Amino acid sequence: MLQSxxxxxxxxxxxxxxxxxxxxxxxxxxxxxxxxKNINYGVDADIKGFFDNVDHK
Incomplete structure (x- = not known):
C-alpha cells in the first residue's frame, strides 16, 4: 500500500x-x-545499527 x-x-x-x-x-x-561524468568523489553510507546507538532522550 505504501509503495503505491x-x-x-x-x-x-x-x-x-x-x-x-x-x-x-x-x-x-x-x-x-x-x-x-567528471566525478570528484563518491559516498557510501550504511545506517545498519544507527537507531540502536541514537540517544532516544
Whole structure:
C-alpha cells in the first residue's frame, strides 16, 4: 500500500527495496555515471545499527 503512495515521489536513481529493481541495476547505472561524468568523489553510507546507538532522550 505504501509503495503505491510513495512510488511517484522516488527518483529513478533510487533502487533500494523497489519492485523490479536490484542492486545489480544500481551498479550498472553507477558504472555509466563513473565512465561518462567528471566525478570528484563518491559516498557510501550504511545506517545498519544507527537507531540502536541514537540517544532516544
Amino acid at each position: 503512495i510513495y512510488e511517484q515521489d522516488f527518483m529513478d536513481s533510487f533502487f533500494g527495496f523497489r519492485e523490479n529493481r536490484s542492486c545489480h541495476d544500481d551498479l550498472k547505472i553507477l558504472n555509466v555515471y563513473l565512465s561518462q
